[in-house]
Amino acid sequence: MPAVARSYWPDTRCAKAFWGQHDLPPYRQLLADTLAWANPGSGERWLDLGCGGGAITRAIWERTAGTVAEIVGADCAEANADAYARLRENLTPAPGERIQFVCHDFSAGLEAFADREFDHVVSGLSISYAEAFDLATGTWTTAAYDQLLTEVFRIIRPGGRFVFSVNVPNPSWAKVARFSLLAAFQSERPLQYLKRSWRMLWYGRWLKREARAGRFHYLPADVVTRKLAAVGFVQIAQRLSYCDQAYIFRAHKPS
Ligand SMILES: C[S@@+](CC[C@H](N)C(=O)[O-])C[C@H]1O[C@@H](n2cnc3c(N)ncnc32)[C@H](O)[C@@H]1O
Numbered sequence: 028m029p030a031v032a033r034s035y036w037p038d039t040r041c042a043k044a045f046w047g048q049h050d051l052p053p054y055r056q057l058l059a060d061t062l063a064w065a066n067p068g069s070g071e072r073w074l075d076l077g078c079g080g081g082a083i084t085r086a087i088w089e090r091t092a093g094t095v096a097e098i099v100g101a102d103c104a105e106a107n108a109d110a111y112a113r114l115r116e117n118l119t120p121a122p123g124e125r126i127q128f129v130c131h132d133f134s135a136g137l138e139a140f141a142d143r144e145f146d147h148v149v150s151g152l153s154i155s156y157a158e159a160f161d162l163a164t165g166t167w168t169t170a171a172y173d174q175l176l177t178e179v180f181r182i183i184r185p186g187g188r189f190v191f192s193v194n195v196p197n198p199s200w201a202k203v204a205r206f207s208l209l210a211a212f213q214s215e216r217p218l219q220y221l222k223r224s225w226r227m228l229w230y231g232r233w234l235k236r237e238a239r240a241g242r243f244h245y246l247p248a249d250v251v252t253r254k255l256a257a258v259g260f261v262q263i264a265q266r267l268s269y270c271d272q273a274y275i276f277r278a279h280k281p282s
Pocket of ligand 1: 078079
């Protein structure tokens with residue numbers, strides 16, 4: 028196994044650090060751009076894959092004024108269950124059981140979900156972290172990433188969409204930080220804001236190190252497009268967002 032095999036993603040400390048990104052202007056832009064492409068509607072069932080603290084789930088709920096049928100957030104960090112409990116308490120109209128959290132490691136696939144269970148799947152800056160280690164060759168591979176795309180295709184109904192963001196190759200966290208700095212000074216609690224940003228940058232260095240080792244996958248847009256097409260998605264589009272440090276993809280499952 029490689030020297031650094033431990034993943035921080037399931038840790039409560041890591042999960043909470045990324046709750047902080049929701050205040051950053053580049054993330055707000057990414058969220059708005061993702062929602063515009065997701066275009067959620069009444070009566071739909073959505074899966075928010077690698078949901079973290081539920082920023083996208085909240086945005087879908089608010090954009091549809093609570094008329095979606097269901098949103099399931101899935102993430103490997105159990106701490107995010109608390110964030111979802113708070114969402115259920117605070118959102119208007121009250122979602123009750125129509126917003127749920129499932130603790131799930133998507134590197135192992137999506138066996139928790141049935142074929143065609145969801146109308147659409149959304150994911151924010153998460154699927155790059157599907158990881159697979161090949162003991163025979165002693166290397167990290169893209170097998171879990173590829174399998175995850177196959178599984179997303181399986182659980183979406185015909186005609187449904189997969190809208191997701193992923194970081195560009197070798198993303199510049201410094202650029203994201205620069206675009207966020209002004210917000211730090213405008214924040215009511217600038218010190219807390221800077222502390223959270225510092226934590227995210229710390230994890231950001233770990234992510235880039237592991238991406239260089241092949242564990243995580245910040246892939247060029249044409250590679251992601253080819254992978255989506257290989258599992259059957261059509262009408263694949265992509266654009267830049269997050270001060271050009273992330274792509275947003277929209278792909279359809281044929282009707
Ligand atoms: C950068 S955060 C994004 C969180 C959220 N989507 C958002 O937009 O705020 C990446 C998320 O992916 C989750 N994640 C990473 N690896 C995972 C895995 N193997 N299975 C499930 N979730 C995973 C992390 O726990 C984290 O919540």
